[in-house]
Amino acid sequence: MNLRKNIGWWIVGLFFIVPYLNLFRLDIQGGHYYWMTKRLSFDQPLPLLLTILLLVFLVIGLSTFRARLFCSTLCPHNTVSKALRALEKRRLDKPVAVVLTPLIAFTLISYFDEPRLALHGILYGQSPMALAFFVVLCLFLGSLLWKLRSKFCQNVCPYGFLQHLFTPDNPTRVAKIGVATLLLLLAVAMTVAALSTSASEVSFKQVSRVETGSTITYVYNLGLTNNNATTAEHFTIKFAPDAPQPIGLDVHDAIEVGPGATKVVTFALRTARLVTVQFEVCTEHEGTCKPFNVTLSN
Ligand code: SF4
Numbered sequence: 208m209n210l211r212k213n214i215g216w217w218i219v220g221l222f223f224i225v226p227y228l229n230l231f232r233l234d235i236q237g238g239h240y241y242w243m244t245k246r247l248s249f250d251q252p253l254p255l256l257l258t259i260l261l262l263v264f265l266v267i268g269l270s271t272f273r274a275r276l277f278c279s280t281l282c283p284h285n286t287v288s289k290a291l292r293a294l295e296k297r298r299l300d301k302p303v304a305v306v307l308t309p310l311i312a313f314t315l316i317s318y319f320d321e322p323r324l325a326l327h328g329i330l331y332g333q334s335p336m337a338l339a340f341f342v343v344l345c346l347f348l349g350s351l352l353w354k355l356r357s358k359f360c361q362n363v364c365p366y367g368f369l370q371h372l373f374t375p376d377n378p379t380r381v382a383k384i385g386v387a388t389l390l391l392l393l394a395v396a397m398t399v400a401a402l403s404t405s406a407s408e409v410s411f412k413q414v415s416r417v418e419t420g421s422t423i424t425y426v427y428n429l430g431l432t433n434n435n436a437t438t439a440e441h442f443t444i445k446f447a448p449d450a451p452q453p454i455g456l457d458v459h460d461a462i463e464v465g466p467g468a469t470k471v472v473t474f475a476l477r478t479a480r481l482v483t484v485q486f487e488v489c490t491e492h493e494g495t496c497k498p499f500n501v502t503l504s505n
Pocket of ligand 1: 277278279282283284285359360361364365366367368
Protein backbone atom coordinates (compact mmCIF):
# COMPACT_ATOMS: atom_id res chain seq x y z
CA MET A 208 0.00 0.00 0.00
CA ASN A 209 1.57 3.33 -1.00
CA LEU A 210 1.73 6.48 1.08
CA ARG A 211 -1.15 8.20 -0.75
CA LYS A 212 -3.47 5.26 -0.12
CA ASN A 213 -2.40 5.17 3.51
CA ILE A 214 -3.18 8.85 4.00
CA GLY A 215 -6.58 8.38 2.33
CA TRP A 216 -7.51 5.59 4.75
CA TRP A 217 -6.20 7.57 7.73
CA ILE A 218 -8.55 10.41 6.73
CA VAL A 219 -11.47 7.96 6.43
CA GLY A 220 -10.60 6.53 9.86
CA LEU A 221 -10.38 10.01 11.38
CA PHE A 222 -13.73 10.93 9.84
CA PHE A 223 -15.31 8.04 11.76
CA ILE A 224 -13.66 8.61 15.16
CA VAL A 225 -13.32 12.41 15.46
CA PRO A 226 -16.92 13.23 16.57
CA TYR A 227 -17.29 10.20 18.88
CA LEU A 228 -14.09 11.03 20.79
CA ASN A 229 -15.04 14.72 20.97
CA LEU A 230 -11.90 15.64 19.03
CA PHE A 231 -13.87 18.13 16.97
CA ARG A 232 -17.59 18.56 16.72
CA LEU A 233 -20.33 21.11 17.18
CA ASP A 234 -23.09 20.58 19.71
CA ILE A 235 -25.55 23.04 18.20
CA GLN A 236 -28.38 22.27 20.62
CA GLY A 237 -26.08 22.52 23.65
CA GLY A 238 -24.49 25.80 22.46
CA HIS A 239 -20.99 24.30 22.59
CA TYR A 240 -18.31 22.86 20.41
CA TYR A 241 -15.50 20.42 21.16
CA TRP A 242 -11.88 20.94 20.27
CA MET A 243 -9.56 18.06 21.24
CA THR A 244 -12.02 16.99 24.00
CA LYS A 245 -12.12 20.55 25.39
CA ARG A 246 -15.69 21.81 25.47
CA LEU A 247 -15.95 25.47 24.51
CA SER A 248 -18.93 27.77 24.34
CA PHE A 249 -19.97 29.40 21.05
CA ASP A 250 -19.30 32.67 22.95
CA GLN A 251 -15.61 31.71 22.63
CA PRO A 252 -15.57 31.44 18.82
CA LEU A 253 -11.91 32.09 17.93
CA PRO A 254 -10.65 28.43 17.95
CA LEU A 255 -13.71 27.37 15.93
CA LEU A 256 -13.29 30.14 13.33
CA LEU A 257 -9.57 29.43 12.96
CA THR A 258 -10.24 25.68 12.57
CA ILE A 259 -12.80 26.33 9.81
CA LEU A 260 -10.42 28.80 8.15
CA LEU A 261 -7.57 26.27 8.28
CA LEU A 262 -9.73 23.52 6.74
CA VAL A 263 -10.92 25.82 3.94
CA PHE A 264 -7.38 27.04 3.18
CA LEU A 265 -6.08 23.47 3.34
CA VAL A 266 -8.62 22.23 0.79
CA ILE A 267 -8.01 25.20 -1.53
CA GLY A 268 -4.27 25.65 -0.89
CA LEU A 269 -3.24 22.04 -1.57
CA SER A 270 -3.91 22.62 -5.28
CA THR A 271 -0.91 24.96 -5.32
CA PHE A 272 1.39 21.99 -4.75
CA ARG A 273 -0.19 19.67 -7.30
CA ALA A 274 -3.39 19.71 -9.34
CA ARG A 275 -6.16 17.67 -7.65
CA LEU A 276 -3.91 16.83 -4.69
CA PHE A 277 -6.86 17.04 -2.26
CA CYS A 278 -9.06 14.85 -4.46
CA SER A 279 -6.45 12.19 -5.12
CA THR A 280 -5.02 11.96 -1.60
CA LEU A 281 -7.33 13.32 1.10
CA CYS A 282 -10.94 13.23 -0.08
CA PRO A 283 -12.71 10.39 1.78
CA HIS A 284 -15.29 10.07 -0.99
CA ASN A 285 -12.55 9.28 -3.47
CA THR A 286 -10.92 6.70 -1.15
CA VAL A 287 -14.22 4.91 -0.48
CA SER A 288 -15.32 5.07 -4.15
CA LYS A 289 -12.04 3.47 -5.26
CA ALA A 290 -12.42 0.71 -2.65
CA LEU A 291 -16.00 0.02 -3.79
CA ARG A 292 -14.85 -0.13 -7.42
CA ALA A 293 -12.22 -2.68 -6.40
CA LEU A 294 -14.95 -4.79 -4.78
CA GLU A 295 -17.16 -4.77 -7.91
CA LYS A 296 -15.61 -7.93 -9.38
CA ARG A 297 -16.50 -9.94 -6.28
CA ARG A 298 -19.96 -8.33 -6.19
CA LEU A 299 -19.31 -7.03 -2.72
CA ASP A 300 -19.52 -3.32 -3.55
CA LYS A 301 -23.30 -3.01 -3.10
CA PRO A 302 -23.52 -4.88 0.26
CA VAL A 303 -20.62 -2.77 1.58
CA ALA A 304 -22.36 0.39 0.31
CA VAL A 305 -25.54 -0.63 2.16
CA VAL A 306 -23.61 -1.04 5.43
CA LEU A 307 -21.59 2.15 4.98
CA THR A 308 -24.50 4.43 4.09
CA PRO A 309 -26.19 4.64 7.54
CA LEU A 310 -22.81 4.64 9.29
CA ILE A 311 -21.57 7.65 7.31
CA ALA A 312 -24.95 9.41 7.60
CA PHE A 313 -25.00 9.01 11.37
CA THR A 314 -21.36 10.06 11.72
CA LEU A 315 -22.08 13.23 9.72
CA ILE A 316 -24.99 14.04 12.05
CA SER A 317 -22.69 13.42 15.04
CA TYR A 318 -20.49 16.31 13.90
CA PHE A 319 -23.40 18.63 14.73
CA ASP A 320 -25.25 16.87 17.55
CA GLU A 321 -24.49 14.85 20.67
CA PRO A 322 -24.20 11.26 19.24
CA ARG A 323 -26.10 9.48 22.04
CA LEU A 324 -28.99 11.96 21.89
CA ALA A 325 -29.04 11.82 18.09
CA LEU A 326 -29.11 7.99 18.15
CA HIS A 327 -31.91 8.01 20.70
CA GLY A 328 -33.80 10.62 18.68
CA ILE A 329 -33.48 8.61 15.46
CA LEU A 330 -34.22 5.15 16.90
CA TYR A 331 -37.25 6.21 18.96
CA GLY A 332 -38.42 9.02 16.68
CA GLN A 333 -38.00 11.54 19.51
CA SER A 334 -36.11 14.00 17.33
CA PRO A 335 -37.99 14.53 14.05
CA MET A 336 -35.22 16.87 12.88
CA ALA A 337 -32.42 14.28 13.41
CA LEU A 338 -34.60 11.59 11.81
CA ALA A 339 -35.33 13.80 8.77
CA PHE A 340 -31.61 14.61 8.33
CA PHE A 341 -30.71 10.93 8.71
CA VAL A 342 -33.21 9.85 6.04
CA VAL A 343 -32.14 12.61 3.61
CA LEU A 344 -28.45 11.83 4.17
CA CYS A 345 -29.06 8.09 3.70
CA LEU A 346 -30.81 8.74 0.38
CA PHE A 347 -28.05 11.09 -0.79
CA LEU A 348 -25.12 8.95 0.39
CA GLY A 349 -26.84 5.76 -0.75
CA SER A 350 -27.06 7.07 -4.33
CA LEU A 351 -23.45 8.28 -4.04
CA LEU A 352 -22.01 4.96 -2.89
CA TRP A 353 -24.39 2.67 -4.77
CA LYS A 354 -24.30 4.30 -8.19
CA LEU A 355 -22.71 7.73 -8.65
CA ARG A 356 -19.23 7.25 -7.14
CA SER A 357 -16.74 9.05 -9.44
CA LYS A 358 -19.62 10.50 -11.53
CA PHE A 359 -20.34 12.65 -8.47
CA CYS A 360 -16.91 14.25 -8.86
CA GLN A 361 -17.46 15.07 -12.53
CA ASN A 362 -21.07 16.24 -12.30
CA VAL A 363 -22.03 17.34 -8.79
CA CYS A 364 -19.14 18.15 -6.41
CA PRO A 365 -18.64 21.94 -6.36
CA TYR A 366 -14.96 21.47 -5.53
CA GLY A 367 -14.61 19.28 -8.62
CA PHE A 368 -16.24 22.04 -10.70
CA LEU A 369 -14.12 24.84 -9.27
CA GLN A 370 -10.79 22.98 -9.32
CA HIS A 371 -9.39 25.03 -12.17
CA LEU A 372 -10.00 28.26 -10.22
CA PHE A 373 -7.83 27.06 -7.33
CA THR A 374 -5.09 25.48 -9.40
CA PRO A 375 -2.57 27.96 -10.76
CA ASP A 376 -1.11 26.97 -14.16
CA ASN A 377 2.49 27.21 -13.09
CA PRO A 378 2.80 27.72 -9.36
CA THR A 379 6.18 29.21 -8.48
CA ARG A 380 8.30 28.04 -5.57
CA VAL A 381 7.54 31.35 -3.80
CA ALA A 382 3.78 30.69 -4.11
CA LYS A 383 4.21 27.19 -2.67
CA ILE A 384 6.31 28.46 0.26
CA GLY A 385 3.73 31.25 0.83
CA VAL A 386 0.82 28.79 0.99
CA ALA A 387 2.76 26.35 3.23
CA THR A 388 3.67 29.23 5.60
CA LEU A 389 0.07 30.46 5.71
CA LEU A 390 -1.20 26.95 6.55
CA LEU A 391 1.44 26.53 9.25
CA LEU A 392 0.65 29.93 10.79
CA LEU A 393 -3.07 29.14 10.79
CA ALA A 394 -2.41 25.76 12.46
CA VAL A 395 -0.27 27.42 15.16
CA ALA A 396 -2.82 30.24 15.71
CA MET A 397 -5.65 27.70 15.98
CA THR A 398 -3.75 25.57 18.52
CA VAL A 399 -2.71 28.57 20.64
CA ALA A 400 -6.26 29.98 20.57
CA ALA A 401 -7.78 26.63 21.61
CA LEU A 402 -5.26 25.96 24.38
CA SER A 403 -5.49 29.49 25.79
CA THR A 404 -9.30 29.65 25.74
CA SER A 405 -10.70 29.02 29.19
CA ALA A 406 -12.71 25.82 29.61
CA SER A 407 -14.64 27.31 32.51
CA GLU A 408 -17.40 29.88 32.51
CA VAL A 409 -18.61 32.02 35.39
CA SER A 410 -21.90 33.89 35.30
CA PHE A 411 -23.08 36.29 37.97
CA LYS A 412 -26.62 37.54 38.36
CA GLN A 413 -28.59 39.47 41.00
CA VAL A 414 -31.81 37.61 41.83
CA SER A 415 -33.38 39.79 44.53
CA ARG A 416 -33.04 42.88 46.74
CA VAL A 417 -34.70 42.96 50.18
CA GLU A 418 -34.92 46.17 52.26
CA THR A 419 -35.05 45.79 56.07
CA GLY A 420 -34.94 49.14 57.87
CA SER A 421 -31.68 50.83 56.89
CA THR A 422 -30.03 47.69 55.53
CA ILE A 423 -30.47 46.09 52.17
CA THR A 424 -29.79 42.45 51.35
CA TYR A 425 -28.87 41.55 47.82
CA VAL A 426 -29.14 37.91 46.71
CA TYR A 427 -27.00 36.64 43.85
CA ASN A 428 -26.63 33.49 41.77
CA LEU A 429 -23.14 32.51 40.71
CA GLY A 430 -23.13 29.99 37.84
CA LEU A 431 -19.96 27.87 37.64
CA THR A 432 -19.59 25.83 34.46
CA ASN A 433 -16.82 23.34 33.83
CA ASN A 434 -16.57 22.83 30.06
CA ASN A 435 -13.77 20.32 30.40
CA ALA A 436 -15.24 17.01 29.21
CA THR A 437 -12.90 14.74 31.19
CA THR A 438 -11.67 16.51 34.36
CA ALA A 439 -13.49 17.98 37.35
CA GLU A 440 -12.73 21.63 38.19
CA HIS A 441 -12.50 23.24 41.62
CA PHE A 442 -13.64 26.85 41.91
CA THR A 443 -12.58 29.06 44.82
CA ILE A 444 -14.21 32.40 45.57
CA LYS A 445 -12.13 35.07 47.30
CA PHE A 446 -13.71 38.24 48.66
CA ALA A 447 -11.71 41.39 49.45
CA PRO A 448 -11.49 41.56 53.28
CA ASP A 449 -12.45 45.24 53.73
CA ALA A 450 -16.02 44.91 52.38
CA PRO A 451 -19.20 43.01 53.34
CA GLN A 452 -18.60 39.24 53.32
CA PRO A 453 -20.99 36.81 51.61
CA ILE A 454 -23.81 35.25 53.61
CA GLY A 455 -24.66 31.60 52.87
CA LEU A 456 -21.41 30.82 51.09
CA ASP A 457 -18.43 29.05 52.64
CA VAL A 458 -15.51 30.71 50.90
CA HIS A 459 -12.98 28.42 52.62
CA ASP A 460 -14.02 25.32 50.67
CA ALA A 461 -13.44 24.94 46.94
CA ILE A 462 -16.58 24.12 44.95
CA GLU A 463 -16.17 21.01 42.81
CA VAL A 464 -17.90 20.98 39.43
CA GLY A 465 -17.82 17.70 37.47
CA PRO A 466 -16.78 17.34 33.80
CA GLY A 467 -19.23 19.16 31.54
CA ALA A 468 -21.42 20.22 34.49
CA THR A 469 -22.77 23.50 35.86
CA LYS A 470 -23.34 24.37 39.51
CA VAL A 471 -25.26 27.42 40.69
CA VAL A 472 -24.40 28.78 44.14
CA THR A 473 -26.55 31.37 45.84
CA PHE A 474 -25.24 33.90 48.35
CA ALA A 475 -26.24 37.27 49.78
CA LEU A 476 -24.48 40.56 50.51
CA ARG A 477 -25.86 42.93 53.14
CA THR A 478 -25.05 46.61 53.49
CA ALA A 479 -26.23 49.77 55.21
CA ARG A 480 -24.07 52.13 53.15
CA LEU A 481 -22.75 52.66 49.65
CA VAL A 482 -19.94 50.17 49.15
CA THR A 483 -18.15 48.35 46.38
CA VAL A 484 -17.52 44.64 46.88
CA GLN A 485 -14.69 43.02 44.97
CA PHE A 486 -14.28 39.30 44.61
CA GLU A 487 -12.70 36.85 42.22
CA VAL A 488 -13.54 33.34 41.12
CA CYS A 489 -10.46 31.18 40.51
CA THR A 490 -10.09 27.75 38.97
CA GLU A 491 -7.65 25.29 40.51
CA HIS A 492 -7.05 23.00 37.53
CA GLU A 493 -6.85 25.69 34.87
CA GLY A 494 -5.26 28.33 37.11
CA THR A 495 -7.34 31.29 35.93
CA CYS A 496 -9.13 34.00 37.96
CA LYS A 497 -12.07 36.15 36.95
CA PRO A 498 -12.61 39.38 38.93
CA PHE A 499 -16.03 40.88 39.77
CA ASN A 500 -17.03 44.29 41.17
CA VAL A 501 -20.47 44.91 42.68
CA THR A 502 -21.69 48.24 43.97
CA LEU A 503 -24.17 48.01 46.84
CA SER A 504 -26.13 50.98 48.15
CA ASN A 505 -28.69 51.43 50.90
S1 SF4 B 1 -14.28 16.18 -6.84
FE1 SF4 B 1 -15.15 16.45 -4.83
S2 SF4 B 1 -15.91 14.44 -4.20
FE2 SF4 B 1 -14.57 14.15 -5.94
S3 SF4 B 1 -12.61 13.64 -5.06
FE3 SF4 B 1 -12.63 15.86 -5.41
S4 SF4 B 1 -13.37 16.77 -3.50
FE4 SF4 B 1 -13.82 14.58 -3.46
